[in-house]
Every structure is written in C-alpha cells, then in structure tokens.
Amino acid sequence: MKKFLLKLGELVCVVLLGLFIAYVCVQDNVSTEPFEKVKEAVVSVASADGLTERDALEIKKKLSLEGDEYTDFLCLSSDSVMDVRELMIFKAGDADAVRNISGKIEAYVKEKTAIFEGYAPEESSMLSAHILTGKKGYVLFYVGDSPEAVAAAFSQSL
Amino acid sequence: MVFSSAAFLFLFLPVTLILYFIRLFPSNQARETAKKNFVLLAMSLVFYAWGEPFYVLLMALSIVFNYFIGFDIEYHREKPKKMKCILVFGIAFNLISLGFFKYSGFVVDSINSFFSLDIQFTAPGLPVGISFYTFQILSYIVDVYRGTVAQKRLVPFAAYVTMFPQLIAGPIVQYGDIEKQLNERYISREKFAAGIIIFIKGMGKKVLFANTVGAFYTQISELEITSVSAATAWIGIICYTLQIYFDFSGYSDMATGLGKMLGFDFIQNFNFPYTAKSITDFWRRWHISLSNWFRDYVYIPLGGNRVGAVRHILNILVVWALTGMWHGAAWNFIAWGSLYGVLLIVEKYLLKNILPKIPSVFRWAGTMVVVMIGWVLFSKESFSEAVDYIKAMLCLSGNAFFDSSAMYYISTAGLSIVIMSLSALGYFAKMPRIKNYRFNVITTAVGYTLVFLLCVIYLISETYNPFLYFRF
Incomplete structure (x- = not known):
C-alpha cells in the first residue's frame, strides 16, 4: 500500500509538472501581432488628446530603462506637470523582460503617486486607478479616462 | 523580497x-x-x-x-x-x-x-x-x-x-x-547577537560598498567601448571585481547572519578570495558552497583525480563547463567556466612545479588579472561584448591607454577603490584589536549601529537594487 501511494504521489507530481510547463508555455507565449496594430488599437480608445510622444531618452529618464531592454515602444505624456495622463506600450520580447519593465513602471508609479498624494486629489485618484498589465510579451501602462476599455482593447489586439 | x-x-x-x-x-x-x-x-x-x-x-x-x-x-x-x-x-x-x-x-x-x-x-x-x-x-x-x-x-x-x-x-x-x-x-543570546553582527556586516558590504563601486562600473560600461581608454576599461573591471565580491559575499553574510539568528550554522561561502595566489586557491575561497557541491556530486562521482590523466582532464572540463552553465544560460558563462577549467588543468599539469618558485606577489597579481578577465566574460550580456571590452583593456581596439575620463574616474572612484580593495584583501580584518572586553563590546555595538543606520539612509534614498546573484 505504501509503495503504491509513493508511486501515485510521484506520478501525480510528474503530471502536475507537465501541466505547469504547458501552462507557462501558453501564458508566456509572445504575440505575433505587429506593434503598430497593438498601438493603433490602444490609442483609438485612450484619452490621448494633447499628449506628446516621447523618445527613448525620455523613457530612460523616467524608468531607467535602456533601449536594449525592449524591442519597440510608445510613450505619450503631457507637457503639463499637473496632467498625470500617460500611455506607455512596450514590446518586451519575453516573460522576463515583461517583468523587468513592469517592475520599473511600478517603481515609477509609486514615486509619482507620492508627489501628488495629499496635494492633488483628482490626479492622485487617477494615478491610483492606473492600468499596468503585461501579456504575451507586451506591457501596457495607462493613466487616464476609461482604463478598463483601454485594457480590453490591449488584450484583444494581442 | x-x-x-x-x-x-x-x-x-x-x-x-x-x-x-x-x-x-x-x-x-x-x-x-x-x-x-x-x-x-x-x-x-x-x-x-x-x-x-x-x-x-x-x-x-x-x-x-x-x-x-x-x-x-x-x-x-x-x-x-x-x-x-x-x-x-x-x-x-x-x-x-x-x-x-x-x-x-x-x-x-x-x-x-x-x-x-x-x-x-x-x-x-x-x-x-x-x-x-x-x-x-x-x-x-x-x-x-x-x-x-x-x-x-x-x-x-x-x-x-x-x-x-x-x-x-x-x-x-x-x-x-x-x-x-x-x-x-539551541539559540543562545550570544549566537543571536553574532547573527545580527554578521547580518549588518553583510548589509554594509552590499549597500555601502557594492552599490558604490557598482555605480562607477555602470557608468563606465555605458560608454561606447571603442572610445574607452585602456585605463578606464581597467578601472571599470576593477570596480566590477569589487562589486561582485561585496555584493555576493555581502548576501552570503546576511544569509549566514539570519541563519544564526534562527539557530542555524551555514558554511562559510567566501574566505578572502582576492588574496588567492593561484586559480586553484581562488576557487577554494570563492563561492565555496558551489565548489563543494560540484566536487561532491559531479567531480568525485566522475572519478575525480583517481583516474588517468586524460579522464582527469575531461572531468575537470565537464565540471567547469557545468559550473559556467549553472551561472547562466549563455555562451559567455560557458566560456567563463571553461576558461577556469583550462586554467586549472594548466596549473595542475604544466605549472605544478613552476608556481611555487614564483614570488607570491607575482602569483597573486597574475591570479587577479586572470580573475578580472574572467569577470569581463561574466559581466557582459554577450560573448562579443566581452571580447570588445577585453580588446579595450589590452589597447587592441585602437584606443588610447590613458585619457581624461580615466583621470576623472581615478579622482572620483580612486579612494573608494583603495579602501574597498584593502577590505577585500583582509587588511581590516587582520588589524590588531585592543585587548579590553568592555571597550570591544562598546565599539562593536556603536560601530555596527552606525553601519546599520547608514545603510537605512542609503536604502531610503535608493531605488530597487537587487543582488547580482539573484539572476542565477
């Protein structure tokens, strides 16, 4: 009986490892959709009026992200320091890169929230309702109106 | 975390x-x-x-x-x-x-x-x-x-x-x-206190030492490598050499300290590796727990040194290629490990009788140069990047030997490098102590409290800064 239970336990573990690997493969699968298509889908529903497109240098300043840490990107933000609206899309490459970028954006949001907290309540609540999601090799960061719609458009485009 | x-x-x-x-x-x-x-x-x-x-x-x-x-x-x-x-x-x-x-x-x-x-x-x-x-x-x-x-x-x-x-x-x-x-x-008060001291020592190594020299290395590695002078490239790799030691041995100290606080005694992972006078000696002092693991579970089961010369050489190469691979899934890590395999074979078979006759200061210098070249392979993202960096160190990329940026880094990083090098070489650990129990207790308590407070101040002002060995 003990022998049977041991074998059963080992077998169950092997099956579970197989399932785990299969899940990771599906989950971490990178989208083959072109960046431009994802970008268009997201921008069309985001409140991006008046936002200016930023370059890689600006990304480096904001997030300490080097150019070789992502393959493509879009960064839109306001020229006004009191306007917290922002949209970033990164084509990261793999799951590790997605986590790396997401981590740096999290730190950026934390820093920015600390600036507005207790001083600009509207901006602060908009910041706290931000969307940060990493899927299929892409990262989306959005602060603005209708965040759920933007997140849905992002997911559908991948 | x-x-x-x-x-x-x-x-x-x-x-x-x-x-x-x-x-x-x-x-x-x-x-x-x-x-x-x-x-x-x-x-x-x-x-x-x-x-x-x-x-x-x-x-x-x-x-x-x-x-x-x-x-x-x-x-x-x-x-x-x-x-x-x-x-x-x-x-x-x-x-x-x-x-x-x-x-x-x-x-x-x-x-x-x-x-x-x-x-x-x-x-x-x-x-x-x-x-x-x-x-x-x-x-x-x-x-x-x-x-x-x-x-x-x-x-x-x-x-x-x-x-x-x-x-x-x-x-x-x-x-x-x-x-x-x-x-x-059993956890005694003495053991718990010793754990706190080792933990703070490790934190100081990481936060005050590794992060400081690490910042200089990051600056230098961001420069266009073809325009970097040989002196700057050497300063960069000296900084990385110190960074990786204080980073990893700092983490190991923190782990050992925490272990002691919880009642465990872990093995010593570092024993002043940069005082080594040969590659064999270096690997007896660096990441000792990994070397022991490969010795006990790969090298000895393969036959160790109780086999013919060819098989012995093969065993060493296999163990060191695996050591390189353990560190990372990239060709430069395999090259880094294999380089050590080859160097150990050379030491064991070709330099066995010559090395003891060389003055120890030259043996130490030679070992350190090899170790630093090894760290270039280790620190770079790709093999080609590492080769470019080594070329710059050896003045083979058409670069100058010395320039104003080297002067800048000597003036800004020089003092840190000297202090940290002395620490890595164990000079501070060897300093004579005053034989007064009460004085020692008070200075230890005040000293480590200051180190802890300094670390906390640094941590509050810094952003997320993980340990180098986290990626393994």
Whole structure:
C-alpha cells in the first residue's frame, strides 16, 4: 500500500509538472501581432488628446530603462506637470523582460503617486486607478479616462 | 523580497522573529523545534511569494515530489538497482524542471543560430533561486541514496528547501550539514547577537560598498567601448571585481547572519578570495558552497583525480563547463567556466612545479588579472561584448591607454577603490584589536549601529537594487 501511494504521489507530481510547463508555455507565449496594430488599437480608445510622444531618452529618464531592454515602444505624456495622463506600450520580447519593465513602471508609479498624494486629489485618484498589465510579451501602462476599455482593447489586439 | 529593503528589515524580519520565538504555551524542546520549523516554512513561502507568487507552486511541487523520492529510495534500501532507478528518475525530474525554466530559451536560440532555423519559442520567466534550491534538493536525494541522510517528516524537509535566508542566492546548504539543526537547535543570546553582527556586516558590504563601486562600473560600461581608454576599461573591471565580491559575499553574510539568528550554522561561502595566489586557491575561497557541491556530486562521482590523466582532464572540463552553465544560460558563462577549467588543468599539469618558485606577489597579481578577465566574460550580456571590452583593456581596439575620463574616474572612484580593495584583501580584518572586553563590546555595538543606520539612509534614498546573484 505504501509503495503504491509513493508511486501515485510521484506520478501525480510528474503530471502536475507537465501541466505547469504547458501552462507557462501558453501564458508566456509572445504575440505575433505587429506593434503598430497593438498601438493603433490602444490609442483609438485612450484619452490621448494633447499628449506628446516621447523618445527613448525620455523613457530612460523616467524608468531607467535602456533601449536594449525592449524591442519597440510608445510613450505619450503631457507637457503639463499637473496632467498625470500617460500611455506607455512596450514590446518586451519575453516573460522576463515583461517583468523587468513592469517592475520599473511600478517603481515609477509609486514615486509619482507620492508627489501628488495629499496635494492633488483628482490626479492622485487617477494615478491610483492606473492600468499596468503585461501579456504575451507586451506591457501596457495607462493613466487616464476609461482604463478598463483601454485594457480590453490591449488584450484583444494581442 | 530583498534583504536590503525596508519591507524586509522593518516588516518581514520582525514579524518572522516574533512568530519564531514566541511561546504561546509551555512545550518541550522537540515540539518547540517543530513549531519553529513550521514558522520558518510558512514565512519562507511568504518571502518567496512576495516577488514570485506564481512560482511558489513550482517550488512546492518540487518539494513534494522529492520528499516522495527520498521516501521511495529509503523504502527500496535492500534493492540497489531499484534504488538507483528511483534516484535517476528523481534527478531527471529536477533537471527537466531546471532545464526548461533556465535553459530552454538558450537551447532553442542556439539551435536556431547553428542550423539557421527559425523555431518560434518564448523563453519562460526564470523562477528566482531555482538553481539554488534545485541543487539543494539534488544533494538531498543523492545523500538519501548514499544512506547518509533521511528525513521522514515533510515540514523539516520543506523548511530546509525553502529556508528564506539562503533560498534566493545561497549559500547552497547541503542537507547533511544542517540535518541535526533541523531536528534540534539551541539559540543562545550570544549566537543571536553574532547573527545580527554578521547580518549588518553583510548589509554594509552590499549597500555601502557594492552599490558604490557598482555605480562607477555602470557608468563606465555605458560608454561606447571603442572610445574607452585602456585605463578606464581597467578601472571599470576593477570596480566590477569589487562589486561582485561585496555584493555576493555581502548576501552570503546576511544569509549566514539570519541563519544564526534562527539557530542555524551555514558554511562559510567566501574566505578572502582576492588574496588567492593561484586559480586553484581562488576557487577554494570563492563561492565555496558551489565548489563543494560540484566536487561532491559531479567531480568525485566522475572519478575525480583517481583516474588517468586524460579522464582527469575531461572531468575537470565537464565540471567547469557545468559550473559556467549553472551561472547562466549563455555562451559567455560557458566560456567563463571553461576558461577556469583550462586554467586549472594548466596549473595542475604544466605549472605544478613552476608556481611555487614564483614570488607570491607575482602569483597573486597574475591570479587577479586572470580573475578580472574572467569577470569581463561574466559581466557582459554577450560573448562579443566581452571580447570588445577585453580588446579595450589590452589597447587592441585602437584606443588610447590613458585619457581624461580615466583621470576623472581615478579622482572620483580612486579612494573608494583603495579602501574597498584593502577590505577585500583582509587588511581590516587582520588589524590588531585592543585587548579590553568592555571597550570591544562598546565599539562593536556603536560601530555596527552606525553601519546599520547608514545603510537605512542609503536604502531610503535608493531605488530597487537587487543582488547580482539573484539572476542565477
């Protein structure tokens, strides 16, 4: 009986490892959709009026992200320091890169929230309702109106 | 979670220590140890899940499977062939798990590159600490097979694998080394205090030393390598050499200190490696727990040095290529490991009689140059980047030997480099001490409190800064 239970336990573990690997493969699968298509889908529903497109240098300043840490990107933000609206899309490459970028954006949001907290309540609540999601090799960061719609458009485009 | 973070220092650690040491009702020593093991396991899972909630499942699966394997091997003790089959099955499971999460992307990329194919594959994220805990688990099942250890209870075994002080970046603790402590351990005030001192020492190494020189290395490595003077390139790699030592040995000290506070004695992982006067000596002093692991579970089973010269050379090469691969799934790590394999063979077979005749200062200098060139291979993302950097160090990329940027780095980083080098070479540790117990107690307490406060000030002003060895 003990022998049977041991074998059963080992077998169950092997099956579970197989399932785990299969899940990771599906989950971490990178989208083959072109960046431009994802970008268009997201921008069309985001409140991006008046936002200016930023370059890689600006990304480096904001997030300490080097150019070789992502393959493509879009960064839109306001020229006004009191306007917290922002949209970033990164084509990261793999799951590790997605986590790396997401981590740096999290730190950026934390820093920015600390600036507005207790001083600009509207901006602060908009910041706290931000969307940060990493899927299929892409990262989306959005602060603005209708965040759920933007997140849905992002997911559908991948 | 990182040891040198506010969340760890002011939330996780105090809560863990309170839960670990609190006695809710009178109990005997055995029950108390069982409770401590349970708290240790629970808090270690929280520690891991803090940054990697998803991969806790993988680690749990691995623990349960290997617990069964240990039992199964023990159950078939009288049937050697059957026992061996179970061991091979267990090793295969662990290596498949490690191989998929750490090496699958590298293997597919290499196949694509060698055979000009275009196999689409997304490398999975690397679970933090997978190399460390897989090696600990492997050592456990091999030791069970050898009949040197056995654990019949799941909680102590799981606590051993997940033990948060050494879960993420070692040292690699072999089960046999802490088996007795898992079943019975005593924590005196002196031991706890010694643990705090070692922990703060490690934090100082990381926060005050490694991060400082690391910033200089980052600046230099961001320069266009073809325009960097040889002197700047050497300053850069000296900074990295100091950074990786203080970073990793700092982490090991913190792990050892935490271990002591919880009643465990881990093996020493570093013994002033930069005082080594040969490559063999260097690897007896650097990441000792990894060298021991490869010696006990790969080198000796392959025959070690008790075989013919050709087989011995092959054994060394295999062990060092694997050591390189353990560090990372990239060709530069394999080249780095293999370089050490070749150098050890040269030392053992060609320089065996010559080395002792060379003045020790030259042997030390030669060893350090080789080690620093090794760190170039280690620090760069790709093999070609490493080659470009070495060319700059040797003035082979058409660059100047000395320029204004080298002067700038000498003036800004020079003092830090000198102080840290003296520390890495053990000069401060060798300084004579005043033989006055009370004076020593007071200066130690004041000194380490200051180091701790300084570290906290740095941590508050800094952003997330993980340890270099986290990526393994």
